[in-house]
Each structure stands twice: as C-alpha cells, then as structure tokens.
Amino acid sequence: MNAFSGWRAALRMARRDALRAKGRSALVVAMIALPVLGVTALDVTYRSSEPTTAEQLTAEMGAADALFSDQQTGGAIEQLPDGTAYERVEESPSESEPRSDSGPHTELNSDSDSDSDSDSELPVDIGTTFPKGSRAISVESVPADVTTEYGVTSTDIREVRTSDALVRGLIDLVRGEYPHGGGEVAATEPFLSATGLDIGSTTTVRNSGRTYRITGVVEEPAALRNQALYADPGAVIAPWQAVAAHDKKVLPPNTSPRDWLVKGPEGVGVTWPDIRRANESGVLVKSRQVVLDPPPDSEVPLARKNRGPYGADAGELSIALVTVLAMAVLEIVLLAGPAFAVGARRSRRQLGLLGTCGGDRRHVRAVVLGGGLVLGGIGAVAGVAAGLGLTAVFRPMIEEWAGRRFVSLDLRPAELLGIAALGLITGLLAAFAPAVAAGRRPVLESLTGRRGVRRSSRVLPTLGCCVLVLGVAVAVLGGTGGNAVLIVGGSVTAELGLLACIPVLVGLLGRLGRGLPLSPRMALRDAARNRGRTAPAVAAVMAAVAGSVAVATYMSSSVAEKEFDYVPTMTEGTVVLSAAFSVEADIAERLPQARAAVERNLAVTGERADYRRVWAGSDCNVYGGEEADCGSLRLVLPTGKGHACPLSGKGAGKLAARLSADEHKELMRSPACLAVGSPAAMFDSGSTGIVVGDRTLLDVHAKLDDPAAAEALAAGTPVLLNEAYAKNGEVTIEAVHRYSAEDGKNRDRHPGRPRTTADRIKVYVAPAKYAATPGTTLIMPQRAADRLGLHTAPAGSVYTAVHPPTNAENQRTRAALDQTGGGIWFRAESGPSGREDTALLILTLFAGVVTLGAAAIATGLAKADAEADLGTLSAVGAPPGVRRRLSGLQCLVVALTGVVLGTVAGLVPAVALRLVDLRDAMAAMRQFPMESAYTPIALPWGTLGVIVVVVPLLAGLLAAALTRSRVAPARRTG
Incomplete structure (x- = not known):
C-alpha cells in the first residue's frame, strides 16, 4: 500500500465514521465552524466598514463630482490633488510648513496677520x-x-x-x-x-x-x-x-x-x-x-x-489589537481539541480492529487525522458560509453598531480562502494529539476498552514551566520596550507553557478528593484518570477566558487611570445656576424665576447657596458699556519659598520622574501647583476664582464645615481656599481697568494704558485640602467688597443634587430657563466617562458562553467514557441522584480549572500592554511635568467574579439538571 492509497483509505474510513456517528460529527463540525464563523463575520465586517476611496468621496459629496469651499484666505491658494491640505501662494516655504489633518478642508498654514486689510x-x-x-x-x-x-x-x-x-x-x-x-x-x-x-x-x-x-x-x-x-x-x-x-x-x-x-x-x-x-x-x-x-x-x-509625507500611515495595527488577534488564533485551535478527543475515545474499538487487520500505528494515526481533515474541511466551509449569511442577515444591526452604512459587503476571496484554510488546519491540529494517543494505544486495550496504567511524563511539565517563565519575561521585556512582536510572542509562549502544565495540574486534582464525599471524589479522580479528554477541555476554557481577561483587565485599568486623572470642573453632587454678565439690568431680577425653574425640574435638595459676581471700575459690564469697560480682578501669587510649584520650574521633569503616582497627584493638588494650573472659574465671574457669598456657599459648594470660617465671613473677612496666595495672613487683590480699544468714546474718555491698582486685605486661610475646590479661590463677603469699593451683582446659585440630570430633565430645565428671558443657564458635574462598561459586559458574556460550551463538551465526553462506571454504581445500589451529581461536578471541575488558569494567562498580555502605556506616559511627563504618568493595573473584579465563580457553578448546575438520573440497561461489551 503506497502513501497515497493509504491516505485514501484513511479518508474513506474517516468519512464513513463521520456518517455513522452523526451526532458526534455534528459536534466536531460545530466546534470548528463556530470560530471560523466568527472570524469570517469579523473579516467581512471590518472590510465593509472601512470605506474605499470612492465610498469615502460619496460620503463627503454625495453624487456630486466635486466639493467647493471658500477658505476666505483673501488670496490664491495651492492645494494637494486630494484636497486634504493647502497653503496661500504668497507665503514663502521658510515661513510655513504644510501639515495634514483629518478633515477635507484643513489649511496647512493659517495666516493670522492682524495688520492685513x-x-x-x-x-x-x-x-x-x-x-x-x-x-x-x-x-x-x-x-x-x-x-x-x-x-x-x-x-x-x-x-x-x-x-x-x-x-x-x-x-x-x-x-x-x-x-x-x-x-x-x-x-x-x-x-x-x-x-x-x-x-x-x-x-x-x-x-x-x-x-x-x-x-x-x-x-x-x-x-x-x-x-x-x-x-x-x-x-x-x-x-x-x-x-x-x-x-x-x-x-x-x-x-x-x-x-x-x-x-x-x-x-x-x-x-x-x-x-x-x-x-x-x-x-x-x-x-x-x-x-x-x-x-x-x-x-x-x-x-x-519636496515636502515630506503629509500624513502618517493609519493602517498600522495597534499593539493591543495584534495581541488580541494572536490570542484569538490560539483560541480557535484549542476549541476543537475536546471535540476530537470525543471522536478518538468513541472510536477506540474501531481503531483497535484496524490493528488486528494488519494496520500499524501510522495507519491508526492516519485515520484519526483523516477525521480531522474531513470534519475540519466541512466545518471550515460551513463556518465561512454561515459567517457570510449571518453577516448579511444582521447587517443593519452591525451598521448601527459601527456607526456607518456599508455600501456593500466587501468579500475578499483570498482572505475567505485563508480563513477556510485556517479552519481546515484547525481540524488537523486538534486531531493531532488524539491521533498520537490512538497510535500509541495497544490493540488489546482498544478492543477491551481498558485504559491501562499511564504515568505522567515529567519532561513536559518541566518544559512547560520553563516556557511559561520565558514567555512572561519576553512579554514584560516587550512591554518595557514597546515592541509588539515581543509582547505577542511572549504572551502566546506563556500560554503555551501553561498548556503544557495542564495534564500535570489535572493529575493533581485526583489527590484533592481524599476525604470528600463520593460524588466529588469520583469527579476529581475521573478528571485525573482521563487527562486525554480533560486537558483539552480545560485548555479550551483557558484560551477563551485568557483573551477576555486580558482585554477586560486592560480596559478596567484604562478606566481606573481616567478616574485617577479626572479633575472635576464642579463640586461633586452639585448643580450650578449661572446668569450672564450682561448689559441687561433685569437679569438679576429674573434669577428668582430661574431658581424656581431649577428647583421644579431637577432633582435638587433644599440646600441652596446664592452667590454674587464682583468686579472693579465703574458701573459697567464685561462686554463694554457706554461709559467704560469693567475692571477685572485677580489674586497675586507671592514669590518665594512655599509659593512656587516644584513641577513648573527648572528640573521639574526629573523630579516628576522620581515621584510615585500618588506623590505626583498629591503635589499636583498642592496649593502652589493648583495656583499655577489656574482652574477655570466655575462661576464665570469675570475674575480669577473670586466670588461673593456667605456661609451657605462654604457648606454647599466648598464643603467647608468650619465654624471659624463661617464666623470670619460673618465678620466681613474673606475666606481664602488656596493658601498659596496668602502671605502673613494677607492676600493681594489686583484690579486692572481695561477700556475697549474698538470703542472710540471709551478710548477718547480714557486715553493711555490700562490702570492697575492693588489692595492687601486680611483673610481667613482654609486648610490646604480646600485649594482643590473647583473654580473658586476666594469667597468674599459683601461687607468686604463694599469696603474695597468693588461692585457686585447677583449671579446665580449652587444646589445639592440628588443625582446627575437626565436627558429629559436637561431639556425641560433649559426650556423653563428660556421662558425667564434667556441669559441664564445651569451645569452639573457628570464625572468621568464610563463607556467601557458595555464592552466589559460583552467580554464577560463571551467568556461565559465559551466556558459553558467547553465544559459541556467535556461533560458529554465524561458521560460517554464513564458509562461502565455509572452502571457499576447502579448495580451496587447507588442512589439515582449520584449520576446527576457526578455529571454536574465533572463539569464544574473542568470549568473552574479552566477559568482559573485562563485568568492567570490573561494577566500576562494585560500587564505587558500596560507597561507600554507606562513607557509612553513617563516620556510625556518628562516633557510636561504636570501631566500624570499614573498607569495602574486594575483587575476587573466584577468580571472576574462572574467568570471564576458564577460561570463554573452555572455550568455544573446545568449539567446536573440535564443529566438523566436513571440509565437503561445496556449489553455488556467489555
């Protein structure tokens, strides 16, 4: 028998075996087709969502031939043929350099010559x-x-x-x-x-x-x-x-x-x-x-x-995406392993008969591999066809998710053939280990169904541990150096090393059953004795969970980073009502109506603090009235030690690099650095954080519960929230009187440069932690403003909110405020964005579904293998519930072992990717010392809790519920 005829016979036997065991064959085909389906749908969706040049032009100009836009440059321009960049003709090359932006109307050189006509x-x-x-x-x-x-x-x-x-x-x-x-x-x-x-x-x-x-x-x-x-x-x-x-x-x-x-x-x-x-x-x-x-x-x-390229290559995949794709390919290979373990175990008698007819180990391996080739080919074709069909059916839903319509489904034959080939290779790789095991099994053992005595190899787990350590080291090295190849290679290597350790880890499970009741003891020993079917199922669960944990950990860490770096623009749990600094004299008279609108339409408590804006100069407004422009106020930061921010001077980059994240944040929130940062004036007071209010503003806005501060305000002494501005208990308030340069009357009435005056006043200095109060530096009582000759006017209120306003509440409140006459608005603190919650939920569901599927396969295989044992249990008088409990516990063992190992494997790429982010953040902080380099590794405990605890328990309960308590008598074949 030559090689070709031998393989032809093997394929014929594999085809007949697949037709004979239709249920098992369907299971194998499904396990191969499902990953192929997912990859096909992902490929078609990705290609279809990336518009071609012609499709992008249609999205920008419809069915027209061209899009014309007057750039109002005041002269001729020169542009690139694609219209992404241009420059004015009269500009010399030495004066400007073209740049490229995302929009189709991006000017390369914006000429802002204020002297031009x-x-x-x-x-x-x-x-x-x-x-x-x-x-x-x-x-x-x-x-x-x-x-x-x-x-x-x-x-x-x-x-x-x-x-x-x-x-x-x-x-x-x-x-x-x-x-x-x-x-x-x-x-x-x-x-x-x-x-x-x-x-x-x-x-x-x-x-x-x-x-x-x-x-x-x-x-x-x-x-x-x-x-x-x-x-x-x-x-x-x-x-x-x-x-x-x-x-x-x-x-x-x-x-x-x-x-x-x-x-x-x-x-x-x-x-x-x-x-x-x-x-x-x-x-x-x-x-x-x-x-x-x-x-x-x-x-x-x-x-x-001869200018350089006008844009960067946007087609380069990110390090994170490459890592996820590599782990997905590994997962596809492992998912089909348990299914072929089913086939090899169920066909062991047939393979034994092949040996009695003169077939050697090569022929046995060829039959099992032929099954992988046949079923892998069917699964690949079915997966590609189903992927195309489902993508077409769910196209509207996918388009809504992607945010754009597909002009057509972009089918690339070469890529679809490659995906089908991947499914075929998956079948062969998944059948390889069962083929080797079947070739080594003695003929008598195969015919009688005896398992024989097997000893675990010490070489494989030792090698696996070494590969695991090597993979972790390579991934960490790639993370610190920002090398995508090392991160992907190290992550996959570490997972392969952990895979090599699974048989030994499964073998150790049998020792854990000592002293346990009958059902859990049998489940653990059965998993340890039948490592050939348990290890592939555990590997499949581990691969699915590892990818989900890696992405979930990376996303959870990014969310923690945003929350750590988030700087609120308002005090948490408050709503601010503000009136414009306008020429309209009645705007202050309309504030009571506006307050009633807020209290009627928003979920606010009875706590309300009214505030007034303050300015210097004559009775005027910030936009320039008929007499004069208003004088602005600002606090003068003293010089000397204790008033300068260490992160803003010479050597700040080196200092920032030596600080931990908490130390850097503490320094950034110190009074001196907050004074340099100049937080935005929340109350739009036309000054630098100076506002007029009473003790209710201390309570509702600043959250300063200090009787001494309240007494100071009542006595006419301002309360300073940022101690960096104080020197010997005093602050310097500077008033700058500016007059409109465009207003001829004001220029004639007030010639010369703007006038500057300054006053030093005693203040009550609040503790340092209140320097971080959003947008407010000094709360001044009305008596102090009158004493300094400053002007004040009602400007708004601060409320304590029960919850952030909803979309409907926002619209209702805006309508009510508009009815008061306009010029009054409200704002609420929304906090950091939490858009990643949905993605984490999807990842959790994906990992849970794959875990349940792999555990169910392992349980089905265990039931097929353990029929004799279950029959013996019934014969010796074991209660019917033992069968049900045994199936549930077998499923629980596989699922729990897989998710624990998958969690460990998933942390490797997640940590490596965060090291890349840390490297980039440290480089940015050395250049901009006041930028945080905080790059945490935050575990998604909610997701891990569901995957590690809930999913295995659910798998065990479902297996127990779907297992029959009693089994029909069967003819003995041993």
Whole structure:
C-alpha cells in the first residue's frame, strides 16, 4: 500500500465514521465552524466598514463630482490633488510648513496677520469659480436651540436641498418625505430618539422664533449617530438673520463656511485645471475625478516643494489589537481539541480492529487525522458560509453598531480562502494529539476498552514551566520596550507553557478528593484518570477566558487611570445656576424665576447657596458699556519659598520622574501647583476664582464645615481656599481697568494704558485640602467688597443634587430657563466617562458562553467514557441522584480549572500592554511635568467574579439538571 492509497483509505474510513456517528460529527463540525464563523463575520465586517476611496468621496459629496469651499484666505491658494491640505501662494516655504489633518478642508498654514486689510478676507463670489456648464447646490450649517417634547436642546441645522439627486449618498431618506419650503425640516433618527419627537411633530428654533414641521427621517450613511435637522436653503438661517437685524438681543447665526456640491459638465466632471482656476480665488476643491486619478507631481505646485509625507500611515495595527488577534488564533485551535478527543475515545474499538487487520500505528494515526481533515474541511466551509449569511442577515444591526452604512459587503476571496484554510488546519491540529494517543494505544486495550496504567511524563511539565517563565519575561521585556512582536510572542509562549502544565495540574486534582464525599471524589479522580479528554477541555476554557481577561483587565485599568486623572470642573453632587454678565439690568431680577425653574425640574435638595459676581471700575459690564469697560480682578501669587510649584520650574521633569503616582497627584493638588494650573472659574465671574457669598456657599459648594470660617465671613473677612496666595495672613487683590480699544468714546474718555491698582486685605486661610475646590479661590463677603469699593451683582446659585440630570430633565430645565428671558443657564458635574462598561459586559458574556460550551463538551465526553462506571454504581445500589451529581461536578471541575488558569494567562498580555502605556506616559511627563504618568493595573473584579465563580457553578448546575438520573440497561461489551 503506497502513501497515497493509504491516505485514501484513511479518508474513506474517516468519512464513513463521520456518517455513522452523526451526532458526534455534528459536534466536531460545530466546534470548528463556530470560530471560523466568527472570524469570517469579523473579516467581512471590518472590510465593509472601512470605506474605499470612492465610498469615502460619496460620503463627503454625495453624487456630486466635486466639493467647493471658500477658505476666505483673501488670496490664491495651492492645494494637494486630494484636497486634504493647502497653503496661500504668497507665503514663502521658510515661513510655513504644510501639515495634514483629518478633515477635507484643513489649511496647512493659517495666516493670522492682524495688520492685513479686513476687506481682503471677504468671501469671493464662489459661483464664478464653477466650471462652465456645471450645476451646484449649497450646503450650510448652523448650531441652534430648538424645542423638543421635553423642553429645549441644542443641535445642528443644515440647509441643503435634501431632495436633490446630488446629495444621494451624503443624505438619504429613511421614512417620510423630504422637506419642501420654509416651514418643514427633516430629522435624523438619533435626534428624534433624544428629543421624543417624530414625523408630524413641530419644533421651534428658539433663536428666530420660527416653527417647523418634521416631514421625514433622514440619515447620513457615514455618520449614523449624528443628531441634526435638515431644511431647504433659506428656510432657517435667513429668517434668523432678519430677526437678529431688527432685535439686538438676538445674536446672529454662527454659520459655518458654505460648501457647494458641484456636478461638472456631462462626461467631463471637475478636472485638475478647473481646480487650479478655483484655487486662484482662494477656493478649495475636492474632485472625485482628480482624487481617483490624480495628476503627476510635476503638475502640482505644492507637491513640487519636496515636502515630506503629509500624513502618517493609519493602517498600522495597534499593539493591543495584534495581541488580541494572536490570542484569538490560539483560541480557535484549542476549541476543537475536546471535540476530537470525543471522536478518538468513541472510536477506540474501531481503531483497535484496524490493528488486528494488519494496520500499524501510522495507519491508526492516519485515520484519526483523516477525521480531522474531513470534519475540519466541512466545518471550515460551513463556518465561512454561515459567517457570510449571518453577516448579511444582521447587517443593519452591525451598521448601527459601527456607526456607518456599508455600501456593500466587501468579500475578499483570498482572505475567505485563508480563513477556510485556517479552519481546515484547525481540524488537523486538534486531531493531532488524539491521533498520537490512538497510535500509541495497544490493540488489546482498544478492543477491551481498558485504559491501562499511564504515568505522567515529567519532561513536559518541566518544559512547560520553563516556557511559561520565558514567555512572561519576553512579554514584560516587550512591554518595557514597546515592541509588539515581543509582547505577542511572549504572551502566546506563556500560554503555551501553561498548556503544557495542564495534564500535570489535572493529575493533581485526583489527590484533592481524599476525604470528600463520593460524588466529588469520583469527579476529581475521573478528571485525573482521563487527562486525554480533560486537558483539552480545560485548555479550551483557558484560551477563551485568557483573551477576555486580558482585554477586560486592560480596559478596567484604562478606566481606573481616567478616574485617577479626572479633575472635576464642579463640586461633586452639585448643580450650578449661572446668569450672564450682561448689559441687561433685569437679569438679576429674573434669577428668582430661574431658581424656581431649577428647583421644579431637577432633582435638587433644599440646600441652596446664592452667590454674587464682583468686579472693579465703574458701573459697567464685561462686554463694554457706554461709559467704560469693567475692571477685572485677580489674586497675586507671592514669590518665594512655599509659593512656587516644584513641577513648573527648572528640573521639574526629573523630579516628576522620581515621584510615585500618588506623590505626583498629591503635589499636583498642592496649593502652589493648583495656583499655577489656574482652574477655570466655575462661576464665570469675570475674575480669577473670586466670588461673593456667605456661609451657605462654604457648606454647599466648598464643603467647608468650619465654624471659624463661617464666623470670619460673618465678620466681613474673606475666606481664602488656596493658601498659596496668602502671605502673613494677607492676600493681594489686583484690579486692572481695561477700556475697549474698538470703542472710540471709551478710548477718547480714557486715553493711555490700562490702570492697575492693588489692595492687601486680611483673610481667613482654609486648610490646604480646600485649594482643590473647583473654580473658586476666594469667597468674599459683601461687607468686604463694599469696603474695597468693588461692585457686585447677583449671579446665580449652587444646589445639592440628588443625582446627575437626565436627558429629559436637561431639556425641560433649559426650556423653563428660556421662558425667564434667556441669559441664564445651569451645569452639573457628570464625572468621568464610563463607556467601557458595555464592552466589559460583552467580554464577560463571551467568556461565559465559551466556558459553558467547553465544559459541556467535556461533560458529554465524561458521560460517554464513564458509562461502565455509572452502571457499576447502579448495580451496587447507588442512589439515582449520584449520576446527576457526578455529571454536574465533572463539569464544574473542568470549568473552574479552566477559568482559573485562563485568568492567570490573561494577566500576562494585560500587564505587558500596560507597561507600554507606562513607557509612553513617563516620556510625556518628562516633557510636561504636570501631566500624570499614573498607569495602574486594575483587575476587573466584577468580571472576574462572574467568570471564576458564577460561570463554573452555572455550568455544573446545568449539567446536573440535564443529566438523566436513571440509565437503561445496556449489553455488556467489555
């Protein structure tokens, strides 16, 4: 028998065996097909979500041939053919360097010459730059406040003729009708979901007072999550401008530069000469024809300047993604191992008969490997086909998740064949170990079903421990050096080393059963005696859990880093109501109505602290009144030891590198460094953290429960929250009187440079920890402001909130505040973002499902192998529940062992990836000493608790529940 005929016979036997045991074959095919399905769906989704150049152009300009945009540079420009960068012609190369940004309208060199004539910046008549015989429609957007079902919200309103064929691909109708005329708009689905509106509802643009009816739902295929309204040109902006022209209280619309979608002459399009002519008027053009077929560099003046590449390669995979993909491939190989262990165990008698007919070990191995080849091929084809079908079925859901519509499913035959080959190789690799074991098994043992006496090899676990240590060291070395190859190689090597140790670890489980009741003792001994089926199942669980734990640990650590570095802009658990520093004299009179609106619509307690703003100079406003501009106030930071931040001087980078994360954060929150950081003025007081208030402001905002501080305020002494500004119990307040340079009256009335005056006053210095109070440095009583001759006015209130405002509460409160007359708003502290919670939940579910599946396979194999033992138990009078408890405990042993080892294996790449982040953070901190380099390794205890405790218990309970208590008598075959 030659090699080819031997393999042909082996494949024929494997095919017949697969047809004979259809249930077992289906199990093996499913275990191979499922990973292949996932990889196929991931590949098609990734390729489809990455738009081609032509698809990206359609997303930017719809069905038009070009996108024209006046950059208002006041002169001619030179641009790259793809329209991603440009520069003014009159600028010399030595004065500016081109740069590339993500947007299609990025100016390489922004000329901010304040001495240039403002008339030169007027927009050109862009219509004269269009090619002859072309057609164009305008696109313009403006942010606006609109009414909703709940109240008022802010959104973008875009004026473009949505019914025009040129916008197809840029804007598409989902349901309803396109807007027509001046009283209709269309909305995106996210806008309707957030506002409670729908087709037929009306919304009012608060800025102009015009009401519009929503006629349809549209979407931007490239940005499905955008919240926006669409109207015909002239429907929103023009009425708003007309109202603003007659009512000075209404601010004019802050429109973006108008773009034009241009359809070139039929059969010609917009060519490079057309772009050059438009560039002479300062108009930037992105042409579909030119981007897809760019001119040579010799015809591009900007490219002839021998500048470097204008953008970085965005196709490079991140270190974290490469690591996850490598572990996923390893997981695919291991998942099919238990299934082939089932086949080899169930076919041992047939393989023994092959030996009695003259077959040697090579033929036995060939039959088992043939089974891997047959079932692997079927699983690969089925997995690819199912992956394509499910991707097509769930395409809308995937598009919503990705945030963009797929123009088409991008199927790449070479990649799909590679995935199918991976499934085939997976089948062979998974069948390799059972094939070797079957080839070594004596013929008599196979025929009788006896297992024989086996001794564990000491070489494999010793080698595994060495490989484990080596892999950990390589991964850590790669993390400290930022080397992706070392991190991936080390992580996979460490996991392989741990895999080699699994048989010995499983063997040790048998010793743990001494002294335990019957069922757990039998479960542990059965797992130890049948390592050939237990070890692959444990390995499959370990591989799935390792990948999930690695990603979950990395994400949990990133969340902990953000929480550690987060600097609140407001005191936690508060809501601030603020009134604008405006010329309107009645704004302070409207504050009681605004307070009532907040108390009625937000979940706030009865604790409220009113505050006043303070300024110097005459009775005026910050925007410049008819008499004079207001004088601003600021606290002067003293010089000398104790008043300077160590992280802002010479040698700060070296000092920061020597500090621990906690020491660095403590130093950053010290009074001196907080004074250098200049936290934003939360109350918009027109000064540097100086506000007028009483003891309620100490309680509600500063959370300063100090009777001495309250007494000081009552006695007319200001309370200083940041002690760095104090010297000998006093602070210096500087008033700078500035007068509007654009106001001719003020310039004539107050010639010369701004006046500066300073006063030193006694203060009560609060403990150092209150220096971190957001946006507030000094709380001044009204008596002190009067004594210094400063001006004050009611400005708002601070409330204690029960919970952060919801979306509906925000909209209702905004509507109520607008009814008071405008110029008053509110803010709440939202805290650090927690978007990773959903991803952690998905990872937990994935690991749980795979763990349950692998444990179920191992339990099914155990039941098949243990039929004789279970029959013996029944014969000697064991209760029927023993069978059920034994199956549950067998499943529990496999699942628990796998998740514990998987948790250990998953920490290796997670730690290595965090070391990469630490390396980058330390480099940034040496350059910017006030930036934190805190890079923790935070374990996701919630996820680990579910995986390590809940999932194994659930697996055991399900196995016990699905196992029959009694077994039908069977013919003895031993």
